[in-house]
Amino acid sequence: MKTQTDMPNRFTSFLEDRGLKLTYERRYLFEKVSRLKGHFNADSLYESLQRDKARIARGTVYRTIPLLLESGVIQKSVGEGKREFFESQTGKEHHDHLVCLKCHKVIEFHSDEIEKFQDQICEKYDFEMVFHDHRMYGHCGSCKEKKK
Amino acid sequence: MKTQTDMPNRFTSFLEDRGLKLTYERRYLFEKVSRLKGHFNADSLYESLQRDKARIARGTVYRTIPLLLESGVIQKSVGEGKREFFESQTGKEHHDHLVCLKCHKVIEFHSDEIEKFQDQICEKYDFEMVFHDHRMYGHCGSCKEKKK
DNA sequence: ATCCAATTTAGATTTAGTCTCAATTAAATG
DNA sequence: CATTTAATTGAGACTAAATCTAAATTGGAT
Ligand SMILES: [Mn+2]
Ligand SMILES: [Mn+2]
Ligand SMILES: [Zn+2]
Ligand SMILES: [Zn+2]
Numbered sequence: 001m002k003t004q005t006d007m008p009n010r011f012t013s014f015l016e017d018r019g020l021k022l023t024y025e026r027r028y029l030f031e032k033v034s035r036l037k038g039h040f041n042a043d044s045l046y047e048s049l050q051r052d053k054a055r056i057a058r059g060t061v062y063r064t065i066p067l068l069l070e071s072g073v074i075q076k077s078v079g080e081g082k083r084e085f086f087e088s089q090t091g092k093e094h095h096d097h098l099v100c101l102k103c104h105k106v107i108e109f110h111s112d113e114i115e116k117f118q119d120q121i122c123e124k125y126d127f128e129m130v131f132h133d134h135r136m137y138g139h140c141g142s143c144k145e146k147k148k
Numbered sequence: 149m150k151t152q153t154d155m156p157n158r159f160t161s162f163l164e165d166r167g168l169k170l171t172y173e174r175r176y177l178f179e180k181v182s183r184l185k186g187h188f189n190a191d192s193l194y195e196s197l198q199r200d201k202a203r204i205a206r207g208t209v210y211r212t213i214p215l216l217l218e219s220g221v222i223q224k225s226v227g228e229g230k231r232e233f234f235e236s237q238t239g240k241e242h243h244d245h246l247v248c249l250k251c252h253k254v255i256e257f258h259s260d261e262i263e264k265f266q267d268q269i270c271e272k273y274d275f276e277m278v279f280h281d282h283r284m285y286g287h288c289g290s291c292k293e294k295k296k
Numbered sequence: 297a298t299c300c301a302a303t304t305t306a307g308a309t310t311t312a313g314t315c316t317c318a319a320t321t322a323a324a325t326g
Numbered sequence: 327c328a329t330t331t332a333a334t335t336g337a338g339a340c341t342a343a344a345t346c347t348a349a350a351t352t353g354g355a356t
Contacts (some may be wrong), residue, residue, distance in 0.1 A: 021322050023331060042313080055164060056161075057336045066301065069285070070249050082232075082344090083312075098275050103220050107273050113265045118284060121257050126289035127246050134282045135215070135222075141274035161346050169302060190344080205305050210344065230313090231343080 008016060009106040025056050025094070026145035029064045037091045039079045069131060078106055096133075100140035107140065162219035173204050177212045185239045187227045223279040226254055237279070244281075248288035253284060255288065 011030045015022050046061045065086065068074045072089060073082040078097045079085035122129045157179045163170050194209045213234065216222045218238060227233035242243045246255040270277045
């Protein structure tokens with residue numbers, strides 16, 4: 001895979017700011033996750049690199065994920081089981097999650113109001129938000145039914 | 149430790165509902181976490197049991213935590229490092245968290261407005277919320293300073 | 297009091313994620 | 327462009343967290 005563009009992006013300026021090198025591996029991972037639409041975790045990302053025949057080590061994937069998070073390229077997300085999942089901030093509109101404790105269904109939601117109040121909270125605490133993770137756990141409609 | 153009360157509580161009715169046994173270990177853990185004010189994880193909880201000379205296995209702690217979560221006795225929280233932390237829903241007022249990506253400081257916040265909109269979202273999706281976990285990651289005031 | 301399915305125990309095992317260090321590479325320097 | 331050097335990577339060892347196993351125990355139904 002060749003770099004699609006040489007324009008500075010969120011990630012390259014982040015690396016620059018922090019005095020970190022723009023390596024082949026970091027660039028590759030940035031471009032890979034930017035194109036991902038769904039939820040992924042460190043391993044599924046590593047496996048997709050192997051399918052690409054990109055020879056990037058597992059350790060490098062694990063080391064790069066925090067950089068992608070801190071640069072705002074990806075956000076935390078949810079998925080099967082307890083592992084940490086992520087998703088691109090550019091590949092898909094921002095959303096948060098409802099998770100059913102019974103059937104493990106995941107419902108995505110978005111609330112402009114909540115996002116607005118979040119920003120107010122950050123201002124109040126002089127906090128600069130990079131990403132957030134808002135989850136509600138409970139019982140989905142169909143599991144509530146069954147309970148009866 | 150003796151049971152403080154024989155009144156049915158959130159946890160005992162939860163166990164009843166689910167047809168689960170009210171064992172000595174479950175009762176002990178329920179009473180233990182109910183009195184905890186701070187953030188804890190599976191291991192710190194296990195260690196505190198050992199200090200009590202309560203002979204409850206690590207596995208039992210791990211198996212009981214999801215029950216305490218699903219019954220709404222505890223909620224997810226944050227703490228040092230990547231492990232899952234929890235805190236009692238009764239031991240302390242509900243709050244959510246701002247986490248600094250640089251110095252790892254944790255700031256607790258509360259927003260009635262956000263809590264209200266959360267409930268609206270749940271209604272909209274016919275979702276019964278048991279607990280939630282709302283985190284914002286970014287840079288705290290003092291870390292923003294240093295950046296300059 | 298008896299019975300049995302649910303639960304617990306202790307330790308083994310699995311799994312996710314981190315660490316190590318030699319080899320490589322980005323990029324600063326002249 | 328060639329040299330230099332500190333940052334980064336790769337491969338696999340290692341660690342820590344969490345889960346699993348199977349025998350022993352127990353809650354609670356009968
Ligand atoms: Mn959001
Ligand atoms: Mn909240
Ligand atoms: Zn459900
Ligand atoms: Zn900070």
